[in-house]
Amino acid sequence: MMSQPAEAILKVDNLSIAFGGLQVLMNVDFSVYSNEIVSLIGPNGAGKTTVFNIISGLYRPTSGSILFHSKNLTGMHPHRISNIGITRTFQNIRLFKDLTVLDNVIIAKHFAFCYKLLGSLFYTPAYVEEEAKAEKDALELLAVFGLAERAHDISKNLPYGEQRKLEIVRALASGVKILLLDEPAAGMNNAETSALLKLIHHIRDTFKITVLLIEHDMKLVMKISDRIIVLHHGEVIADGTPSQIRNNPHVVEAYLGNPT
Numbered sequence: 001m002m003s004q005p006a007e008a009i010l011k012v013d014n015l016s017i018a019f020g021g022l023q024v025l026m027n028v029d030f031s032v033y034s035n036e037i038v039s040l041i042g043p044n045g046a047g048k049t050t051v052f053n054i055i056s057g058l059y060r061p062t063s064g065s066i067l068f069h070s071k072n073l074t075g076m077h078p079h080r081i082s083n084i085g086i087t088r089t090f091q092n093i094r095l096f097k098d099l100t101v102l103d104n105v106i107i108a109k110h111f112a113f114c115y116k117l118l119g120s121l122f123y124t125p126a127y128v129e130e131e132a133k134a135e136k137d138a139l140e141l142l143a144v145f146g147l148a149e150r151a152h153d154i155s156k157n158l159p160y161g162e163q164r165k166l167e168i169v170r171a172l173a174s175g176v177k178i179l180l181l182d183e184p185a186a187g188m189n190n191a192e193t194s195a196l197l198k199l200i201h202h203i204r205d206t207f208k209i210t211v212l213l214i215e216h217d218m219k220l221v222m223k224i225s226d227r228i229i230v231l232h233h234g235e236v237i238a239d240g241t242p243s244q245i246r247n248n249p250h251v252v253e254a255y256l257g258n259p260t
Contacts, residue, residue, distance in 0.1 A: 007069075009068070009178065011067040012028055013029060013065045014029055014065070015028040016028070017059060017061045018062050025235075026235050028051065028231070029236060030239055034210055035210055036211070037204055037225055037226050037227075038227045039212075039213055039225040039227075040212060040214050041216070042230055042232055043255055046231040047231050047233075048214045048231055049214065051231070052088060052214060055081075055088075057073070057077055057078035057080070058078060060074070061074065068084065068178070071084075086180065088180035089182055089184065095155045099154070100152050101152070102142065102152060104166060105173045106138045107170075108173035109134040109174070138173060145165055145168075150162065164184060164192075172203070172207060177209065179209050183216065193217060201224065222242045226241070232255065237251065238251045
């Protein structure tokens with residue numbers, strides 16, 4: 001496990017949420033530290049995606065808070081949360097499927113720029129310069145991830161694994177500091193999953209980005225994670241290294257099953 005700094009980059013503090021009479025999360029507490037890869041696991045219905053939806057601003061909790069560098073994000077709109085550096089992907093890929101690979105990344109770059117209305121209407125020199133920079137930066141990112149040759153392809157024509165990769169590149173283009181990956185290996189074959197594992201490590205090590213992911217592929221989780229947080233019936237039942245989680249009797253009973 002990576003050494004942890006004194007202060008968490010992201011702190012989920014006593015988080016609870018109910019929908020009608022159904023309690024989905026109850027007093028969920030965990031922290032994520034800089035440059036960690038942390039997996040959030042648990043059975044279907046444990047509340048994992050609900051945690052992501054609260055962190056990214058789609059849901060507002062009944063109680064508790066989300067702190068990013070000690071700044072309270074609770075109730076903040078999703079676009080503001082994205083602007084400060086927390087970006088997510090979804091289990092179902094959400095690209096602009098009829099746009100090119102390059103345009104998908106340029107659109108993400110636009111969120112980091114402060115355009116003025118007159119500049120965009122009249123193509124002022126400042127606007128043209130920013131557009132050129134966005135394209136240059138996007139092409140450089142695509143090259144890092146082996147997608148530069150596909151830059152002018154329509155994104156829906158990419159193989160599934162490359163669409164997943166493009167979604168992550170788009171998140172990086174937005175200036176992400178914490179990347180939330182919702183089941184990134186869903187629908188991937190063994191070769192694609194192996195490539196994904198290397199990609200996530202590369203992102204963390206090269207871009208110094210913290211990664212929090214939801215994943216059901218336990219082989220991937222055990223190989224990729226610095227730390228694993230286990231949810232069961234909306235509560236955290238374990239938080240530890242892969243070795244600690246693998247040998248935790250409560251986790252084995254609730255989720256992993258009896259060891260063979």
